[in-house]
Amino acid sequence: MKLDVTTRNMNILECFSSETRVRIIELLNGQPYNIGELAEALSLSSAIITKHIQKMEEAGIISTENMVGKRGTQKRCSLNIDQLTLVLRTVPADKPADHTQYTVELPVGQYFRHEVKPTCGLASSEKRIGMMDDPRYFDDPERTQAEHLWFGSGFVEYRIPNYLVGHTEASSITISLEICSEAPHYNENWPSDITFSLNDTDVATWTCPGDFGSKHGLYTPQWWIDTQYGLQKTILITREGTFIDGIRFSNVGIQQLNIKAGQELRFRIACPESAANCGGVSLFGKGFGNYPQDIRVTIAV
Incomplete structure (x- = not known):
């Protein structure tokens, strides 16, 4: 954080x-x-x-x-958090952009591909989107307004904008998101093996301890009564490997992803039915949970 x-x-x-x-x-x-x-x-x-x-x-x-x-x-x-980084100096609005990296935020409802099974659903800060536990509503046009989504097994996949130019290559990718397991209503002892992938390459599998709902999320709308918040996790992919919150999870380095200018970047969050702990996935955007952000991605060159 x-x-x-x-x-x-x-x-x-x-x-x-x-x-x-x-x-x-x-x-x-x-x-x-x-x-x-x-x-x-x-x-x-x-x-x-x-x-x-x-x-x-x-x-x-x-x-x-x-x-x-x-x-x-x-x-x-x-x-409730694993690490906290203090930012003492922010970039003024009138200062030229830093061309050594760029950051984008992906709303949780703007996935472009999915395959999910119940329990599942979507919600904006104002209302539920579609019917509960009906995967068909993951195709509803209103899904782009979702600030919270959940599924018992399957995946959602996002396109990350690729602004690299010429022969520039990425040296690292940092992905920050708020996430937890998915249990009916909620269950704080509900482990789930969640796999993160880039361009069809699994970079890390992290086991979330539960689905959190015993207290209200700081930004969760008052009308929402189920899962309240997740854990903020930071995935860092460098040439040395893939790390989550500073701990090495795999030896998959960014060079293995072959990210170059003009190449599509696809980020997948999955909990397959074959996982040892198939406990689902809950994702939180800036209007839900404890952190006012969407899926934040920073690519450095």
Whole structure:
């Protein structure tokens, strides 16, 4: 996740101004904790820990869920994002464009090819699009307005604009998106093996732990009652291989994709029925989930 250092993001930046909140993040890096466990580990009262957790949950850094414990209901806390990059200097509007890279955002509903099976559906920020669990509506012209889509198995495929010129070759591709599994209604313990491909080449398979809906997504419309948000994942393909959130997932390098000027770029997100964990796919655009973005792609030369 990239974050501009501006006053509009103070709710997130302030989360790192407290030693206690940073120590909570350190603890949650290893495993989820409930409020009582955090209080014991940090030698603080549960009331103080609860206030810190509320602030970080509102900022989208931590997610919580209520679980039944030995002494009644407990609130289990876990990290909601894996990494955060602070952007201190942004490019002014009047500054010439950086010709060493370009960035585009692909709305989740602007796929050009699909093959999906229920449970499935699409929604814009205003309404559901078509009927639930009917794959035919993935061909509906209104699909381009979708800001959330989901399917139990299959794939959706997008065209990435190729603005390379002449003999220029891409040195890296970065794809950032918000994604999770797809269970009926929602199920936060619902693993799904999701495969990412470029130009028919599988670059990485990542196992999502679940389909998240125990708390409302920061940007999810209030009328929506099912899956609320996903995890932001960043896929980086370089000459050294393919990485997700900085961790190497495969040795597939960008040179194997043979991306050149004039060549079509096709990005596929799939969960095949043959997967060990066929738990489906849920995608979120800027009008749903915890991150105000679509599928963001940056190509560097």
